[in-house]
Amino acid sequence: MNSLLLLGAALLGSVMPSLVAQETSGSKSSDAKTADAKKDEAKKADPEPKWFAVVGGDVHTGTGGLLRGATVLAKDGVIESVGYSTDLPEGTEVLSARGLQVYPGLVAISASLAVSQGSRFLAEDDLHMRCCVDFGKNGHLHEGPLDAELDLLLADQAGLVDAQSDLRDAYDPFSSSLLMTLAVGITSAEQSGGALKLKRGEIDGVVMRERFLSSFTWTSASSGKTQLREKFAAAARYLREKREWDVRKDKVKDLPEPSKKGIEQKILSVLDGSARAKFNANDRDDLLGIARLAQEFGFRPVIEGCVEGWIVAEELGRAGAYAIVYPRQRRDKDENLVRAGGSSIENAAILHAHGVQVAIGPASNGIDLGGITGRDLLHLTVDADFAVRGGMTDAAALAGITTVPARILGIDHRVGTLEKGKDCDVIVTDGDVLHYETLVQYTVVAGKIAYDKQKELLFAHIRPRTPGDGKTSNSSGDSAPASAESQPPQR
Amino acid sequence: MVTRSCLSLLLLLAAGCASTPERASSSGLAAPGFKPRALRAGETGVALQCSKIFAMDEHDHIFAPGTVLVRNGKIEYVGPRRAAPAGYEVHAFEQGWALPGMVDLHSHVQGTFDINDMVLPINAELRASPAYVPGNTSLDRARAAGVTTLLGIPGSGTSISGFGVLHKTKDTPLYDTAVIADPGAMKVAQSYNPERSADFGSTRAGLGWLLREANERAIAANEAGVVDPRLENLQKVHARELPVLIHCAGSDGVGKAVNMWKGEYDTRCVVSHGCFDAFKIAPYVVRMQVPMNHGPRTIDFRVSREGRFVGTAGEYLEAGARDFSLNTDAPVVPQEELFLQGTVSARYGADSYSMLRGLTIHPARSIGLGDRLGSLEPGKDADIGVFNGDPIDPRTRCELVLIDGVVEYSRTRDGQLF
């Protein structure tokens, strides 16, 4: 199973080694700063390191290994070791996962803003306050009036929204949508092109990356395609000239600096690796066009949808593309076409087999509490299951909701697998994480238990955990909830 | 893959234990005195060699491994492994779980989707069959997922929207070869949709009167021994010749529906949807012995407001629902994802073996086809799906589908359609 995954990675590595290197170095430098800042903060507040360990579970590291009955030890929220015969430092908070499965936290590549922002309320006095539910990026799941939108609009117009602090400043670490997201094992989520760590009860350190994915429109009209290509060409030319200028400026006196006029910063960011270009495309011809553009200008495109990708998987693989696939997306074949067309349940598997990095997205990116279930963000694993149905291995499908989305979002140095040095985002389940009856028992974010099934109302009544399998060493028992809120009601 | 399937199998068995399906029987199921014999000219025969067979019969037989023999479109043998007689087309699966073809009693994807004729509130003379387009892609995918029988019904825009057509999902352009019964069942919408804005029937009171008035006329015609051409089929409903499927939801709507169609009129009624907080009156539905055809909503969160994800299928089963089946209300849930209604219900607390019943024998029995469909028993239609594992695990693929003994889908032959 994993050999295929490795093969895919190897293929990619050989095709464009320079780009891969560029990307990793680029992502590390910017995040190293925040990590350092975080450490400094921690030092100031609490010089004693905080130790946390998940002990005795079958640890699926996400790097190919399954360590039965192993220990994941974390120091200040970062994994210190994964393995056996670990000496736990004194004062370590221990979560027993005996008889349970341990996985890396899931990464949602496409998630409604409601996940991190909950419901929005107006900055208005009580008389005029009305609520607006699920103000999602895809639009219009309103239960209330459009005031929240208006509110944002006003703020935008006044130039009040600080782009760099959007996600953090709107984060709601108490919202029930956040809790539900954690309850299904999702610990990182894409939000507005950035990546958030879904911390509960705190807002510090939630933003892992802001606006890394940069959306590009790939139009079917040929003029639009030509224009986009010309813009990329201009940007590439500028970068070339700039490099040349950088080398020669000291030698040649008064050498004019190349003009940035008319160059799109967005494209420069994509070409220098500080952002990733994301296209939404499904048609075979569009996919081929994007692949060609990417190869010509040397960047790795992220293609969301990619419905007919299975037809041109080889080309996409060669272009080093990432695909965000919704396995249940259906599209009937155009009966006028002789060639293959339309959606295929095998899409994810075929793309993966051709070296495309496949992330799997939920059938809908919001949280659907209306009763029709199995097709929203809370059932991300079900969509991974459908990828397996189409021929993917379990391991590749799991990578599609952990490591691959982490790579796409530029956070793979922090999340996606259980390895030393990565964030301790761990889920503990009562079985195979891709099995439909498996429920998450604990979700750990940055070395803190953010969700405990028996302590929250949501799923506690479903196959209740028997005392003994899985508990924290400082708690007296699973059946004794800490607060009135956590106590499941009598049925 | 092997380890995964084993895990599923163990889980399934463990779950199944609660309802104690019989593990296996040495003799198998066949007509008395059955002896396998070679095909004669003009006859067809199919043998399925499977690693596991869910008979879904009264005794919950499971044969692992096992064989199904099909002769001339009907099942003749289900039981432990045995060799196929001469001339039989043999399909052998190393990992192959056989399940009766799935039955969905609430489907709208037969064709053109013009399912609500809104001018009149009572449309007992209408039929869904003219909108049926055999061989449309929704049906293709449904077939490829092991769904073999559908009750295609009009919508819920009016109180009585007409009669549905019971048909199989055969790959045929010919209407007649796929139809089991037309009219198949009457569709009633008790509340939550048929409310007519600014017209008579905008309230529950009005809706109730509309239904009662039509029913009383049909009953009067039956009693007078005459046939009212506009109520002919409704008269058959009251003569218990045709079943009726009632769209209703909420504990209020379901209560009303059961009370009227079973309590008052004693029709062959099936309650469909039963969503939101309707599970709270499950004991009443059970006591009145009305089959529940549940879906497309299978969890309740908001209405009960208890902060819990309540798996409603589990609640019905716990209340003792006997003929409990699941529906998609396709295209609300895509037709091919019928099994997923069982998947999520099992996830939220129902036992997985009961979900298999709810996808096969229970819907068949609810609509009056229990003697012909829904289980793998001698003499029944050979509608069979073979899967490479637990049929309600979305990871499982459907490998082969027989309808009336004909291979209507083969993954290896047709490519994986779903």
Next chain:
Amino acid sequence: MLLTTLLLSIPTPADPPLPSLYALRVGRAETIAHGTIEHAVVLIEAGKIVTVGQDLEVERGIPVIELPGATLLPGLVDCYSRLGLDSDGSSGFEPQAKASVELYPDQKIWAEILELGVTTLGLYPAGSGIPGQGFVVKPHGATREEMLLRDPSYLLVHMRSDPGSKKFLRDGLEKADDYDEKEKKNVEKWDKDQEKKGAKKDDKKEEKKEEAKSFDPSPPQDKAKKERKGYVPSEPDEKAKPFVELRQDKLRALCTLSKAADYLHLLDVLREETFEFDLRVFLRDDVDFHHVMDKFGEKKLRIAMDPRITLQPNTRRERSYAMELAAAGGKPVFVPRTDSINGLKDWLRHVGEVVGAGLDRQVALRAVTLEPAQLLGLGDRLGSLEPGKDANFVLYDGDPLEVSTRILAVILEGELVHGEIDQ
């Protein structure tokens, strides 16, 4: 003798319906400051409370109003209202705006408010973001000046979990930073100038003498201040001023929150700021303030809220945030559920419901009198029955929190402003 409200139609201070010095003898008095007193006597002189006690002897000659069946409560204080004001307000960043410009005395509503026992009203500026500063009135008086008790009362900050409202507060504090920075430079410059002057005059000795005369234990900073006699700080610009005043404790902030996360975002902006603030939280079903209740308690915050039992999100579980806040060490303040005359009519009944659900009665009574008075910065003058405080009373014919109880009379600064009193 019967003192009637006929006099009310001409409520001129020159013609008081009650004498300047008199005593009230009531069946029960809720002093707020010192619990309940049965058979209480309150002595009032010139609109102020002189003494409060049980069965006090009243000097001969002082008129005593006997109301053995009445319960006496300090006048109610509604600290978060817009009654009588009518502008749509501004939205955005208008910290300098004063709601008091909207005050218009000649309105019927003031009398209606007073009749419901509300003797003090904290009015806030309309609008979103940081819309301005509130003020306090007594709902009685012919002119603005007569009505006004305090202006400004608090700077209103609507804090929500969004970049916009956080930016407003950050901007305000940055303006205060800029001012502080500028002042620091001004002071340095002034010091230098003084030094130059001093060097010229060579009066260092004199200074030293003075220092020696009075030993000053205060830290050098304060000393520095003292030395800067004659220095006039510059005037901050109008938008910076309220924030400068917050830091100087000349103004308090009232921050409104709609959900628990808003509080974290408020703290996120305030960081090292040490100025005091109170909160106003809006309670609807599905609010989630229990997540930050311990943080509220830690700071012993005073929090204005609606007197209601709410449901925990997505459940039917009841929560009494007033009770939780009191238990955590904070100070609940009650604001009528709806900001209307009807809201005021139902106010104490709603408070009664929360008491019925378990809130301590004294805490509840305090939450409609002394705590809101504190929130408005008038705690030393209003809100309890203590010597020296304004003689603002409501007289009830029974338990004020009971549905059937009626108001007998309202007394404002010693004057009968509503009701009838048998003497």
